[in-house]
Structures are given as structure tokens and as C-alpha cells.
Amino acid sequence: MNGKIIVLSGFSGVGKNTIINSLRGSYPSLVYIPSMTTRDMREGESEGFPYFFVSKEEFKERIEKNYFIEYEGIHGNWYGTPKDKYYEAIQQNLLVIKDIDVNGAISMKEEFGKSTILVYVEPPSIEELKQRLIDRGDDMDDIIRRLKRVDFEASKKPFFDETVVNDQLENAIRQCEEVIVKYVGRLAPSKHVVNVNKLLPTVGVRMLNLDKVNAIKEAVLNNDDLPLPIIYKQNGQAYIIDGHHRGLGYYAAGIEDIEVDMISGDNLKGYNIDDIHSLTKKDYDDWEELLKDLKVKS
Ligand SMILES: Nc1nc2c(ncn2[C@@H]2O[C@H](COP(=O)(O)OP(=O)(O)O)[C@@H](O)[C@H]2O)c(=O)[nH]1
Ligand SMILES: Nc1ncnc2c1ncn2[C@@H]1O[C@H](COP(=O)(O)OP(=O)(O)O)[C@@H](O)[C@H]1O
Known part of the structure; x- marks a missing residue:
């Protein structure tokens, strides 16, 4: 069992998905396992990309059926990682990359130990972070809700294996590549x-x-x-x-x-x-x- 899970965590809008999408473009064998969420689908998203979108009732049923490794309520919605898919990937020696919130990341480490590499992505400043959320087109209420979680998320940084500052995107991507090679020894089989x-x-x-x-x-x-x-x-x-x-x-x-x-x-x-x-x-x-x-x- 040589599969590995690279988890990117960090404030909303810090650029986790931008980094993941770029790495997946360069290394097509990096595997992305969609989580399940109760949040509304955004423009440009579809079923399975980047989530499976379900009702609160269905999410609750899945919890009862022990479908998730971990699940969290974040910004008023639920998010959960599907257990079977991760175990399959580890068994098949695959390299998984996924953004998960700080609590979820720590739970993944508890579940998979050294097979999990936790990367904490930081913005160059909170001002820049706000600007990215605005530029992404998030509405103000959403931005305020997301920023409220910033202190809590920052308090979990010591649990992470590595920190990457996403200032210049290209640098951040290269640093993530280096982290993967350092811990996994490969970028893609x-x-x-x-x-x-x-x-x-x-x-x-x-x-x-x-x-x-x-x-x-x-x-x-x-x-x-x-x-x-x-x-x-x-x-x-x-x-x-x-x-x-x-x-x-x-x-x-x-x-x-x-x-x-x-x-x-x-x-x-x-x-x-x-x-x-x-x-x-x-x-x-x-x-x-x-x-x-x-x-x-x-
Ligand atoms: N615990 C947990 N967090 C998740 C999961 N999937 C995504 N997240 C996190 O949920 C948060 C909200 O994600 P999203 O709704 O896509 O909005 P974003 O903040 O713009 O990325 C982010 O911190 C994600 O990393 C999951 O399965 N479990
Ligand atoms: N290094 C960067 N410099 C400037 N803008 C960036 C950078 N990285 C990401 N962004 C932009 O910031 C916004 C939030 O990025 P996103 O990947 O959606 O964040 P997250 O997944 O962490 O919530 C997007 O509009 C993205 O294009």
C-alpha cells in the first residue's frame, strides 16, 4: 500500500483549488476524489465537479451509514470525504490531491497516518486574501462569513507538515511540487x-x-x-x-x-x-x- 494523500488546507480564497487544478493539468495521474457537500452548486460547477451535491437529509443518511472518513460543517454547509474511495486509492498505489478544511485535514492524518501529507497554504496578507475573494466574485455576506473562520484556521497550522505561501502563483505551484517529491518521492506514477x-x-x-x-x-x-x-x-x-x-x-x-x-x-x-x-x-x-x-x- 503505497498510495498517498496530499491535503491542501488554508483560508477560503487563498488559492487551493487554483493550485490543485494546475498540478492536475501538469500531472494527469494525480487523482482528485470529489467530496460530498450540501452547499449550492456555483456557476461552472456540475455533479462531481468539484463536489457531489446533496440535500441535508441525504448527507445525514450518509453519516448514519458511515460513508465518510470525516465530515465538517463549514461556512454553514456540510462537507465530507468518502471513505471507500480513499481506501481504494491507497490500495491502488495512487497519489490523491484534495483541498480539505483544517479539521478534516487533521482527521485524515489520524486515519491514514504517514500516507497523508498536510500542506497549509497561506496568503501573502489578509488584504490580498480579501481582494481575491472579491475578484472571484463572492458576494459580501459570503466573504464576511468566510473571513470569520480565519483565526480558527490559522490556529491549526502547527498540525501541518509544510507551509506554502501563495503569493506568486507559479512559485506556490513549484513549492507544492517540491513538497510532493520530498514526501512521496514522485509526482505521478x-x-x-x-x-x-x-x-x-x-x-x-x-x-x-x-x-x-x-x-x-x-x-x-x-x-x-x-x-x-x-x-x-x-x-x-x-x-x-x-x-x-x-x-x-x-x-x-x-x-x-x-x-x-x-x-x-x-x-x-x-x-x-x-x-x-x-x-x-x-x-x-x-x-x-x-x-x-x-x-x-x-
Ligand atoms: N472537512 C472537509 N472539508 C472540505 C471537504 N471538501 C472541501 N472542504 C473544504 O470546505 C471549505 C469550503 O469549500 P468550498 O465550498 O469549495 O469553498 P472555497 O472556500 O471557496 O474553497 C474549504 O476549506 C474546503 O477545503 C471535505 O470533504 N471535508
Ligand atoms: N497567487 C495568486 N495571485 C492572485 N490571485 C490568485 C492566486 N492564486 C489564486 N488566485 C485567485 O484567487 C481566487 C481564489 O482562489 P481559489 O483557488 O478559488 O481559492 P480556494 O480554493 O483556496 O478557496 C481565484 O479567483 C483565483 O484565480
Whole structure:
């Protein structure tokens, strides 16, 4: 389970959605999971974009059915994150990005621990924030209601992993990219088909665990869903960071071509699959540990 959830929180109008939309444009495999809300649909929005819009009664029913990981009343409306969708995404090794209010963000961290990275987005000043809300076309009552929450939200900043100031938008986007790479080690997985034989020479015999290989072979022959092996590219080197037993299991089952996730820290675009020539010495559960080891190697 290597999926990650990047949560952006911060004052209304600080630019969370602008940043998320830009990142999703650049990295289409970033996943956005719409929350459910009781607020009215705004112009330009539609069902599922960016929310599923429901009545208060339906929202209450969902709470009773334990549909949400967390839910909050914000600016007079309810917002909730759908449990199943997040668990599916984590299971499928996906990278999710979503804006959630400060309380919701902290609840997500409680639920998913280190798989959640909390980013607090700040405006350069409150004056600039007001101006953005006005420019966005929010009506005055709405703006006043939103600004009332500012002190409460700011008090939760210590719970966050990172802070990004959204002054110049381009800078804020770049800082968010850096945060993602720092904590996740990748910005987006990208699937490639690799010939298993190409992976084999990199798999030292001393690392072979035949029980694991056989278990994976059985799973392959059973057509079970297996997570994809992951190949990480950094400083021109590629490392199989996970899944060499899976690779061998496929080989043992007589399958040549397997799909892998190519992920990359410093070289996000443009890599050469033939460069795979190095292998980490163990399986990693912890990205920070992995990155530490990679630094030693590169
Ligand atoms: N707790 C929680 N907050 C959410 C969720 N989805 C969105 N929010 C937050 O709800 C607040 C209001 O969002 P929205 O109505 O889109 O207006 P905005 O303030 O202009 O972004 C923002 O702080 C969002 O980040 C959710 O599922 N749970
Ligand atoms: N760095 C920035 N400089 C100027 N305006 C910005 C910047 N980032 C976002 N905006 C604008 O501010 C308004 C609020 O941004 P939005 O992404 O809707 O905020 P949030 O999702 O945090 O409520 C939008 O009109 C957006 O175009």
C-alpha cells in the first residue's frame, strides 16, 4: 500500500483549488476524489465537479451509514470525504490531491497516518486574501462569513507538515511540487510495460526469497490483482524499489511482459527504460528511508 494523500488546507480564497487544478493539468495521474457537500452548486460547477451535491437529509443518511472518513460543517454547509474511495486509492498505489478544511485535514492524518501529507497554504496578507475573494466574485455576506473562520484556521497550522505561501502563483505551484517529491518521492506514477528478463539480471540471487516468489507465481496464475512493481529514477539512475520478487514471480509463472510504475524525483519527464541497472537491497515500506538510501547511492 503505497498510495498517498496530499491535503491542501488554508483560508477560503487563498488559492487551493487554483493550485490543485494546475498540478492536475501538469500531472494527469494525480487523482482528485470529489467530496460530498450540501452547499449550492456555483456557476461552472456540475455533479462531481468539484463536489457531489446533496440535500441535508441525504448527507445525514450518509453519516448514519458511515460513508465518510470525516465530515465538517463549514461556512454553514456540510462537507465530507468518502471513505471507500480513499481506501481504494491507497490500495491502488495512487497519489490523491484534495483541498480539505483544517479539521478534516487533521482527521485524515489520524486515519491514514504517514500516507497523508498536510500542506497549509497561506496568503501573502489578509488584504490580498480579501481582494481575491472579491475578484472571484463572492458576494459580501459570503466573504464576511468566510473571513470569520480565519483565526480558527490559522490556529491549526502547527498540525501541518509544510507551509506554502501563495503569493506568486507559479512559485506556490513549484513549492507544492517540491513538497510532493520530498514526501512521496514522485509526482505521478507512469505505467510502462517491461520485459521481465530485463529486470532479472538486476535481481541478486542472495535477495531471493523463494517462498515469496512462489506465492506470487500462484497469485499470477490465479489472475489475482497484484500491485505493480515500482521503478524509481533519480540522477539518471533507475532503481527497482519494490517488487523484484513480484518480477520473479511473473517470470516463474512464464510471463515475460509486466507492467511497472515508473516514478521519478528529479527527472520528471524523459527517462530511458533501458537504464535499469541498479537495485535497492531491501523492500521499503517507508519513503523517507528509501530516499535516504538513494542519496547514498547517487
Ligand atoms: N472537512 C472537509 N472539508 C472540505 C471537504 N471538501 C472541501 N472542504 C473544504 O470546505 C471549505 C469550503 O469549500 P468550498 O465550498 O469549495 O469553498 P472555497 O472556500 O471557496 O474553497 C474549504 O476549506 C474546503 O477545503 C471535505 O470533504 N471535508
Ligand atoms: N497567487 C495568486 N495571485 C492572485 N490571485 C490568485 C492566486 N492564486 C489564486 N488566485 C485567485 O484567487 C481566487 C481564489 O482562489 P481559489 O483557488 O478559488 O481559492 P480556494 O480554493 O483556496 O478557496 C481565484 O479567483 C483565483 O484565480
